[in-house]
Amino acid sequence: MLTRIDHIGIACRDLEATVDFYSRTYGFQVFHTEVNQEQGVREAMLRINGTDDGGASYLQLLEPIREDSAVAKWLAKNGEGVHHIAFGTADVDADSEAIRDKGVRVLYDEPRRGSMDSRITFLHPKDCHGVLTELVTAADPDTASH
Amino acid sequence: MLTRIDHIGIACRDLEATVDFYSRTYGFQVFHTEVNQEQGVREAMLRINGTDDGGASYLQLLEPIREDSAVAKWLAKNGEGVHHIAFGTADVDADSEAIRDKGVRVLYDEPRRGSMDSRITFLHPKDCHGVLTELVTAADPDTASH
Numbered sequence A, B: 001m002l003t004r005i006d007h008i009g010i011a012c013r014d015l016e017a018t019v020d021f022y023s024r025t026y027g028f029q030v031f032h033t034e035v036n037q038e039q040g041v042r043e044a045m046l047r048i049n050g051t052d053d054g055g056a057s058y059l060q061l062l063e064p065i066r067e068d069s070a071v072a073k074w075l076a077k078n079g080e081g082v083h084h085i086a087f088g089t090a091d092v093d094a095d096s097e098a099i100r101d102k103g104v105r106v107l108y109d110e111p112r113r114g115s116m117d118s119r120i121t122f123l124h125p126k127d128c129h130g131v132l133t134e135l136v137t138a139a140d141p142d143t144a145s146h
Helices: A015-026 A070-078 A092-101 A141-145 B015-026 B070-078 B092-101 B141-145
Strands: A002-011 A030-036 A041-050 A056-064 A081-089 A119-123 A133-137 B002-011 B030-036 B041-050 B056-064 B081-089 B119-123 B133-137
Touching: A002 A070, A002 A133, A002 B002, A002 B041, A015 A041, A015 A056, A041 B002, A056 A070, A056 B002, A070 A081, A081 B081, A092 A119, A092 A133, B002 B070, B002 B133, B015 B041, B015 B056, B056 B070, B070 B081, B092 B119, B092 B133
Parallel strands: A002 A056, A081 A133, B002 B056, B081 B133
Antiparallel strands: A002 A081, A030 A041, A041 A056, A119 A133, B002 B081, B030 B041, B041 B056, B119 B133
């Protein structure tokens, strides 16, 4: 069951400049940074609020590190902006199977590694009214809520 | 101070079909519907989770009711997808003034009426790394959290 807005994924060309914008303009702080080689991105997670399922909602700022990454291609086509939205669940495996059974294309056969050692999958935007949609299970409840 | 992701605004061509997708696929329920004549949209709010500031996070599904509305023009250019993101604050007036003073264009001179009698304003996407950004103060804490 999807129990929270886990994050909003925002594609940007310059991670430091975009972090600086969110920090200066709104006071949002960087909670976590990492490089995800498989996804081909550098990212910063800004924690916005806690959620009543014991997790949290973040902005995920994404800068591509390779021209052949999905985010680089998306940026070339669309420019900077909202790249995807993500819902949090306690069981990404069960939810992605149930959603696949409803006829929505799930992009990975098995969930892969996401931010902060979470397990993630994506749903095809053409099956979701144009919205690239991610499902996330946090590695550890403490990671999402501390 | 911005204390939550208040909602993700999603533009769609057929509100009932899109509500049906979110309900069938994820089990999300309609919390509220309304027509906003000034914004030129019909909308459905799907409540996803409560937030630790006493509010909640929603998906806001938006269908234009006029061809000259901002959402209709956006749909014609972009197709269905994420139209804007919104942060919740206890004081949209103070925050929009402070953000204007930092050089970000605020689209309204004074906040206007948003969903569920909230007061809202928008920030220019070109000043926000491509993200049309809304600030929201709920009408009543009970409205956002019940």
